[in-house]
Amino acid sequence: MxxxxxxxxxxxxxxxxxxxxxxxxxxxxxxxxxxxxxxxxxxxxxxxxxxxxxxxxxxxxxxxxxxxxxxxxxxxxxxxxxxxxxxxxxxxxxxxxxxxxxxxxxxxxxxxxxxxxxxxxxxxxxxxxxxxxxxxxxxxxxxxxxxxxxxxxxxxxxxxxxxxxxxxxxxxxxxxxxxxxxxxxxxxxxxxxxxxxxxxxxxxxxxxxxxxxxxxxxxxxxxxxxxxxxxxxxxxxxxxxxxxxxxxxxxxxxxxxxEGGIPARFSRYQKNNHILRERLKKVGFEAYLPEEKQSPIITTFRYPSDDFHFEHFYTFVKEKGYVLYPGKLTNERTFRIGNIGEIYEEDIEELCDIIETYIGVVKK
CATH class of the missing domain: 3.40.640.10 (Type I PLP-dependent aspartate aminotransferase-like (Major domain))
Known part of the structure; x- marks a missing residue:
């Protein structure tokens, strides 16, 4: 497995x-x-x-x-x-x-x-x-x-x-x-x-x-x-x-x-979220919510282009060890990435590296 x-x-x-x-x-x-x-x-x-x-x-x-x-x-x-x-x-x-x-x-x-x-x-x-x-x-x-x-x-x-x-x-x-x-x-x-x-x-x-x-x-x-x-x-x-x-x-x-109770866990989740938003923004993924309304729990991202295929993207990322979440909006094409669980900064950094690689492959 x-x-x-x-x-x-x-x-x-x-x-x-x-x-x-x-x-x-x-x-x-x-x-x-x-x-x-x-x-x-x-x-x-x-x-x-x-x-x-x-x-x-x-x-x-x-x-x-x-x-x-x-x-x-x-x-x-x-x-x-x-x-x-x-x-x-x-x-x-x-x-x-x-x-x-x-x-x-x-x-x-x-x-x-x-x-x-x-x-x-x-x-x-x-x-x-x-x-x-x-x-x-x-x-x-x-x-x-x-x-x-x-x-x-x-x-x-x-x-x-x-x-x-x-x-x-x-x-x-x-x-x-x-x-x-x-x-x-x-x-x-x-x-x-x-x-x-x-x-x-x-x-x-x-x-x-x-x-x-x-x-x-x-x-x-x-x-x-x-x-x-x-x-x-x-x-x-x-x-x-x-x-x-x-x-x-x-x-x-x-x-x-x-871990240090809720304050420590909140801090870890918030760092995960901050890294995720900042790095994905640089490669064309716009967060659905402005930062002031964003929880550190899960982040919704808009598709970066009209020809973006989530299923292909999802499979590519999953093969590298991470499972993402489809969007739940009916009026916009989005997907979601959770920041919670036994996930740390190094995991989010690795995920962003994978996504950057994906974008590079797709552009070629």
Whole structure:
């Protein structure tokens, strides 16, 4: 089997030691395994700057989207209405979730390269007083834009609305003061900035809010409240958990701490991103977003010319050891390069050398 480095927003390149944790089989009922679950929950609260008296961490089987749907399904009742703020495909996916569940909602959408407008949102909240929840994606991996979480936080506080933040691609790589921002539910996944492998998502929830959610869920398996109550007893998941993934994630959390925590990981990702943008600009690849809107998570690049063939480019780069990501925009031809995972400056420099070689070959 060939081994590639994934320059994607997750799944991503993991360390050998994280992979090795999956070589041992574990029993879901065993106390040693339940201790791992409780350790993870405690460490997640520490990363969020949240106390166990005010917040809890709930782990949910499945991909990140499962965790998002669990929150939407379990915390927004038939009497409530959500304001869903979107500027990318993952915000649009939350709208699809709301439609599937049958939730009342108002979608406020802006262009994929634009921030939500504060005054427009304020006017919506004034004109739609029945809105009870505000939902937004923090880092939209459609483009890599980092949305203004502080502005949305201030509006939710001003209007007394429940705040749900999809921090799938940012938590663990960008510092988020969950209590300070007044986030009621923050959602992320094992295979993003904490650098575990796919298999479960997690929700950092304000206990006071979660207590009011009993009986809201329209689903058995996606009932966040019931999952929390069972997990809070002794660390037991309600249904079969991805034991290998959980063990790997526990190791990934330890490695995040060893690296220097979120500030150190953010610095590494940001350096990766800076090198990537600067070097590719020199060979004709224009970044879709201006630097001030760019997250250090993933970067979207426009095709350098009308005759650029991404599939050929992708194959060339993959043969040299790196896997890129296709674009997700519908109105422009783009591709994406992730900066997260077990990826360092030397990897980005090597990738840029490969791309420069490709451009030289194509021009000939």
């Amino acid at each position: 060939n081994h590639y480095k994934l320059l994607t927003p997750g799944p991503l390149t993991t360390t050998s030691s994280v992979k090795e944790e999956m070589l041992m089989d574990r029993c879901t009922w065993d106390n040693d395994y339940k201790i791992i679950t409780q350790k993870i929950r405690s460490q997640l609260l520490d990363l969020a700057g949240a106390s166990k008296e005010e917040y809890t961490a709930v782990l949910m089987q499945g991909s990140g989207t499962f965790a998002v749907e669990a929150v939407m399904n379990s915390t927004i009742s038939n009497r409530d209405k959500a304001l869903i703020i979107t500027n990318g495909a993952y915000g649009d996916r939350i709208v699809k979730i709301a439609q599937s569940i049958g939730l009342a909602f108002y979608q406020y959408a802006v262009a994929y390269d634009q921030y939500p407008n504060e005054e427009e949102i304020r006017n919506i909240l004034i004109e739609e007083p029945d809105i009870t929840h505000i939902v937004m994606v923090h880092c939209e991996t459609t483009t890599g834009i980092l949305n203004p979480i502080e502005m949305i936080s201030n509006l939710s506080k001003e209007f007394g609305r429940t705040l749900i933040i999809d921090a799938m691609s940012s938590f663990g790589g960008i510092e988020i003061d969950v209590p300070g921002l007044g986030i009621d539910y923050l959602i992320s996944s094992a295979n993003k900035c904490i650098q575990g492998v796919p298999g479960f998502g997690f929700v950092i929830a304000k206990i006071e809010k979660l207590l009011a959610c009993e009986g809201i869920s329209r689903s058995l398996s996606l009932d966040l409240f019931d999952q929390w109550k069972e997990m809070d007893k002794d660390g037991k998941w309600r249904f079969t958990s991805p034991t290998h993934v959980v063990a790997a994630f526990s190791k990934a959390l330890d490695e995040l701490e060893e």
